[in-house]
Amino acid sequence: MAPNLPSNPKGLSSTTPDGLVAPPAAKVQKTEGFSVMAEAKPEHYHAGNKLTILVDMDNTLCDWEGAFEACMKAKFPEVALVPAEGRLNWDISKDYPAAAADKVKAVSGTPGFFSEMKAVEGGVEAVKAMAAAGHNVLLVTAPDPNFYTQCSQEKYEWVEKNLGAEWKAKVVLTRDKTTVRGDFLIDDKPHCDVGALEPEWAHVVFDQTYNRQKGGKRLSSWAAWKDVLGVKAELDCAVSRNPRASQENLYPNGINFSCVFPSFNQESIVRKTLAGLVKQKIKSNFKFEVVIVDNNSTDDIDAIYKKYRTKLDLTLVQRRKLANTFSVPSARNMGIQQAKYDYIIGMDSDVILNENFLENMYQFLSSKPNNVPYMVTAERIFVCTEGCSDDKLLEDYTETERYPRILSKANYFKPRDNRFSHGNILENVEKGWQPWAYFYGMHTAFPKKIWEKIGGYNEVYDGWWGYDDIHFAWEMTVKGGCLPTILGGTEGFHQEPYG
Structure with a gap:
């Protein structure tokens, strides 16, 4: 267990609201490489040379x-x-x-x-x-x-x-x-x-x-x-085309990542999020940067920037005075505007990425055509990091194995991502007509050019909690033509306090 943390989370019983005993915290699977848990098939979305x-x-x-x-x-x-x-x-x-x-x-x-x-x-x-x-x-x-x-x-x-x-x-x-x-x-x-x-x-x-x-x-x-x-007599399409494929390379400068997230008064949490990015295992030839957009924090965000700017390619964007500091979609848009790479990793400030996250994303995307857009996400594991320092994580990434798993209220009192146990998410992403409905929560990769095409995150959701991410995923899928995909071995640790 992490230091100064009880084995039984404060304010949470060992049973879920429906009376089921909460499962013990499982160790993180040490994954070399990744698995494709669910990938929307191009042919299901009228791709290839079929209509x-x-x-x-x-x-x-x-x-x-x-x-x-x-x-x-x-x-x-x-x-x-x-x-x-x-x-x-x-x-x-x-x-x-x-x-x-x-x-x-x-x-x-x-x-x-x-x-x-x-x-x-x-x-x-x-x-x-x-x-x-x-x-x-x-x-x-x-x-x-x-x-x-x-x-x-x-x-x-x-x-x-x-x-x-x-x-x-x-x-x-x-x-x-x-x-x-x-x-x-x-x-x-x-x-x-x-x-x-x-x-x-x-x-x-x-x-x-x-x-x-x-x-x-x-x-x-x-x-x-x-x-x-316009179909040939032998019943094949007259033209071989993929309506989801553009005529241009979505990442002409290679596959590199801009990790973008907004923040407001989450100093301790942001430190560990950045430490997780420092500890990424990079084996392939790609670059990544981190862009933080600060929504008028009153904590010491400057100290965080000074500590991590030498460890990461880090940019801190500090916004003008906001009427509502919970202006999340506009913060995401501002950060992506500053991003210098072609693939965005849209993050929340409280998500510690699996140490293989970026490498796995790179391996997956590099195996795909460079003119077909993919929107890729992964499972969330809910953990408590209270009392845990970012320095310990910088020393040893296996610190994440010792974070207590949380029966999160936001996750229907489950320690692992509710999306993966609610219905059949894998089948729904592969075959369903509304795969974007399973893309709430962040740590999702997508092409910057498609973000530009749909006009970015809808800022009408500024000041409101929820739905901006599902709306964005819907527009990326329906208007932007992205293929929704879920990778295994590529989790994100969602930091959440007890109670």
């Missing part, structure tokens, strides 16, 4: 128009039908007199309306051919808000009946298709590209009379899908 093709259902893959006409005749024969060739509006209720609007809307509530639709000619064969060629095909459809329970269930029934049970996993239900990532969206709706986000996909308009005014790519028949999407 992610999003396909709408109603009036694109399914004959919604035919189902509507049949039900309308049966339920409301007194209402004169507007023929398909006479349709002027995507919203069919606008093509009928106002007096018939309620009847028009009620038609899709007929039991079996969605599940019994016929397939649009050639559609089923086309999407199966896309999938057989290795393309990632997703059925992206908006449930009818008036009958969302019935509509959602029946759409799944239609998919199982017409495409097979395995295709149910490819259904995405959403009212806003701009939030779904892909290369192409085949959809009859003229303005489906208007939503919360700038769509990543190109809209291919599936031809209907009411969308003839819409410009751009147009698919008049499923038989023409290969020509319209």
